[in-house]
Amino acid sequence: MLDSRHIRTFHEVVSTGSYTAAARSLGYTQPAVTQQIRALEREVGVPLFARDGRRMRLTEAGESLARHAEVILGNLGAAKQQLQALARLRAGRVRVCAFPSANATLIPEAMAGLMADHPEIRVELQEAEPPESVNRLLAGECDIALSFSYPGMLRTELPEEVVEVRLMEDLLTVLLPVGHPLARRHAVRLAELSQARWIAGCPRCRATFLHVCADQGFEPDIVVTTDDNLALQSLVAAGVGLAVAPSLVLSFLSHRQVTGRALEPHVRRQVSAYVLRDHLALPATALVLEGLKAAGAARIGC
Template sequence: MLDSRHIRTFHEVVSSGSFTAAARALGYTQPAVTQQIRALEREAGVPLFTRDGRRMKLTEAGQTLARHAEVILGNLGAAAQQLQALARLRAGRVRVCAFPSANATLIPEAMARLIAEHPDVRVELQEAEPPESVNRLLAGECDIALSFSYPGIRTELPPDVVEVPLMEDLLTVLLPVGHPLARRHAVRLAELAQARWVAGCPRCRANFLHICADQGFEPDIVFTTDDNLALQSLVAAGVGLAVAPSLVLSFLCHRKVTGRALEPHVRRQVSAFVLRGHLPLPATAVVLAELQRAGASRVGC
């Protein structure tokens, strides 16, 4: 069995390039680093370093361990974070990480009811676009991650992660007020094949390119931004049209921009993600329940 402390020291030696530099980075003496490496070699049953003049070189076994060391240490770090998260959840403290439009809509509605009905539960809010929000969940940096996905564009998740659907969010095309098509209730995407476009976050851009390809054209994307207000201002200024979720328009709508449903209809799935082992904990359960209620109240947006 390899000692994780010895692996950490070995990784620092490899990363820093010498026993001396590793000792300085770890706050050890050089003999202490040497002793730990020798102990690791005894555990492994093979030498990990060989001397080449004044330099120490990795043996073949050392190179193999070096490839695994960062992953091992990363997994240990994630495990420690998840154990700490479990302790916080048992104490009624929940860290929620969500994308901006969910933070501006679903979260306030859910948190207002949570405060009224479960005042002992405390929520810490983070913000990140997917897939970063789910990556934080896997790393133990948050307890519930809100994310969205588009039809045909799904990310495989580890079996210990559970998806809790919250709502379906209809996509709209953003037009400047006064645009000839703004008088319609819905607009066919194929009619806009010759338009200039402003695109949003990477996941939204990927979906936009996908649905345009389905309609037989490649969009002329002249500007990209993750900022919803900037995106709408660019549409208002005539830089290009844009596609945005209804959830965004429910809290942010430029006075010189109007949204119309796309035909064919496209919806993104908004979900919460949580580790399976955390589902039964009361704090997790009540926050998820309030997020589901908030999502249900917006179905059909």
């Protein structure tokens, strides 16, 4: 079995280009680095480095191991993070990573009920758009990740250790200045706005918006892009352009000069929570998930 310390030292030698630089980076002496590389070569049974004059180069075996070393170390790091997460979860501390509109709506609603019944639970909130939120879960940097996907979107294949918990479907709406002629309607057809200027949101939402516009026979004139929901509202209020936003955003509209209307054709995104299968049975994780499911269910039909 390969020693992870030797793999780490080997990776550092490859990254820095010399035993001396690797020793400096790791806080070892150069003889200690040399001894670890020799021990690793004994473990694998072949030389990993060869001298080329004064320079040192990887052998074919060294090249092969170098391709795997970063993955091995990454997996070890993730495993360590996940084991540490178990200890935090058993102590009632849960790290939740969600996209901005969920952090502003579903999370507060879930936490309000949770804190009333289970004041011992402690929650650390993080913010990231998908797929970064799920990547943090896989890296052991959070315990529950909230993400969303649109119909037809190619979904990343997740490992079997990850479980999806569906929370709600979120209907897309169009944000208009209150004085806009179409603001008096209950719903607005996207095709009627083909000549409008637009503010586009996060990359996933933007890609879906472009696809829906193409289906309606036009290419939108996007004048500004932003991931900031408050900035998006301010831009609409100022008359810079219109915006398509999920209905969750309507819950925290900060401008009286902005209103939201249902968009036709209807487009919904699926909002889900993701958690490691081994953590599902832990009380702290289960309680937070139940709170999130209740918050999502309360919004169905809204």
